[in-house]
Amino acid sequence: MTAQLIDGKALALKVRDSLKGEAADIHARYGRPPGIAVVRVGEDPASKVYVTSKEKTATELGFGSWHHHLDAGTSQAELLALVHQLNADPSVDGILVQLPLPKHLDSNAVLEAVSPAKDVDGFHAVNAGHLFQGRPGLVPCTPAGVMKMLEEIKFNPTGKSCVVIGRSNIVGRPMAMLLLNASATVTICHSKSDVAAEVRRADLVVAAVGVSRLVKGEWVRPGAVVIDVGMNRGADGKLSGDVDFDAAKEKASWITPVPGGVGPMTIAMLMHNTVAAAKAALSRG
């Protein structure tokens, strides 16, 4: 069997198209578009690339978009003051503080200062708690993008054996909760797990590890769906995933490529969260 590819680029474009329409409707109805403010501190080169790409997407979709770039020496109090100012600004629906922050800043305290209603990254403990309890809220973008991909290929998680590799707060844990909330039987693996044994039983594997080609093709159960969140930059500058793609595609029914799989979905879901936050704010009046 050779797996079918899940084209994250094409799906992200589809999501973005529909958000563009929703943004125009919101603008026409309420006199302002959805708005997102991105805060970046210091000169981390990867952060600069991510923030530029988020800003560009927001502008293309007709959103209000603000980029606050603060100097690397910004104090915790100055950063918190900006977050409070954005919390109070009615034209800002979503606030994203780009991580990592310089070491002298307390990231957790900054993320917790963002109003949960504007937390479009879904990292605030209130939103994480809502997800844990199976209640509505803003969901972290990468796992939300994976759920969208599963919907696209009509994979219904109900009763399926789903293995998530990785337990980070930004991918693994929220991914596992989304699958549990969709009535899957979920196993969460980490660095102390027998990953091969768990993957061998899985109908769905979501790899979010950060170790190039950790998941071997021979582990993949025939017909399983394989989602590769990993983005690992090799010494040659090339990107690879957490799955040995060439071997796994001979066993899986569906598989995501790297690049062009989960990556493009993340920004699309950030925009989705911004529209959701705008709708909630505008309906509250």
Ligand code: NAP
């Ligand atoms: P992270 O915070 O470093 O977490 C990695 C997780 O993998 C940890 O839970 C760790 O276990 C586990 N792990 C490490 N080595 C392992 C091994 N040999 N066997 C089993 N589990 C192992 O990473 P992250 O932020 O979740 O990101 C994971 C990957 O996804 C990275 O490649 C990252 O670049 C990528 N990513 C992609 C996107 C996207 O948009 N496509 C977004 C976010 C992240 P312990 O908890 O036991 O240490």
